[in-house]
Amino acid sequence: MKSSRIWRTKTHMRRKRINMGKRIILVGATGRVGALTCADLVKAGHEVVACARGASKIPASQQVKPMTLDLHDPLSQVTDAFRKSHADAVVFTAGSRGKDINQIDALGAMKTIEAAKAVGITRYVMLGAMYAADWLRWEQPQVKPAIDALADYYVTKNMADQYLISSGLDYTIIEPGSLTEQEGTGTIQVEPDGPGPIPIADVAQCLADCIDLEQTIGRIYNIIGGSTPISKALTANQ
Numbered sequence: 001m002k003s004s005r006i007w008r009t010k011t012h013m014r015r016k017r018i019n020m021g022k023r024i025i026l027v028g029a030t031g032r033v034g035a036l037t038c039a040d041l042v043k044a045g046h047e048v049v050a051c052a053r054g055a056s057k058i059p060a061s062q063q064v065k066p067m068t069l070d071l072h073d074p075l076s077q078v079t080d081a082f083r084k085s086h087a088d089a090v091v092f093t094a095g096s097r098g099k100d101i102n103q104i105d106a107l108g109a110m111k112t113i114e115a116a117k118a119v120g121i122t123r124y125v126m127l128g129a130m131y132a133a134d135w136l137r138w139e140q141p142q143v144k145p146a147i148d149a150l151a152d153y154y155v156t157k158n159m160a161d162q163y164l165i166s167s168g169l170d171y172t173i174i175e176p177g178s179l180t181e182q183e184g185t186g187t188i189q190v191e192p193d194g195p196g197p198i199p200i201a202d203v204a205q206c207l208a209d210c211i212d213l214e215q216t217i218g219r220i221y222n223i224i225g226g227s228t229p230i231s232k233a234l235t236a237n238q
Ligand SMILES: NC(=O)c1ccc[n+]([C@@H]2O[C@H](COP(=O)([O-])OP(=O)(O)OC[C@H]3O[C@@H](n4cnc5c(N)ncnc54)[C@H](OP(=O)(O)O)[C@@H]3O)[C@@H](O)[C@H]2O)c1
Pocket: 027, 028, 029, 030, 031, 032, 033, 034, 051, 052, 053, 054, 055, 069, 070, 071, 072, 093, 094, 095, 096, 097, 104, 105, 127, 128, 129, 130, 175, 176, 177, 178, 179, 180
């Protein structure tokens, strides 16, 4: 083994052993949600491998390592990028804003799930969309208008969610209502009766908090703005 590789492996194992911050691959780090998630992960003491096509625009720091990644790239390339990151977890916040939903929101996400598995990353936190994982709810009167407005997008998000659920990874899926640019409140509502708005900052905080909350593993959260503090809402019994 090359000496630089041995050093990285030892550093990785040491971080794990003494329970320091984790190293997180953040996919979609230049986006509205991704940028705030990156800041929250850093605040929580983690290192972030900040991935996007435009990653070179992200300022590098001791805790943030920008890495150019295009989800159009073949799986082998995404896997290589993940392998060299030596990360503990993946947080996925990428999306095509409706322009390339099959390749990015569905297949792109699925590539990152497979890449994580291939390199032995076991933790994966997904940014979904409200009710995307549960298509049997899509015809409920209070849900249908929101789904109908973006019907094909929801199908692609459902594919990504289902792929993650059956991946064997320790997953958490955060499914927010409509994103607003209002200031974050630090509070949310889980499993409301129907869709609603939520500040981007609160969604980002949920994604970042999941990394340190083992109780969130294996859970899917439909969330909108609300009054329950985020970590309390995420750890409440179902
Ligand atoms: N808008 C809503 O109300 C709403 C509601 C619920 C859920 N969501 C979900 O939230 C997600 C994030 O929202 P947002 O507002 O933060 O989106 P955004 O600002 O458009 O960010 C999208 C991110 O995806 C990255 N990306 C796009 N194409 C890529 C590619 N080919 N390879 C690698 N990265 C790529 C972009 O980076 P580069 O362009 O630099 O590559 C950017 O970092 C949405 O995609 C959606 O799934 C949205």
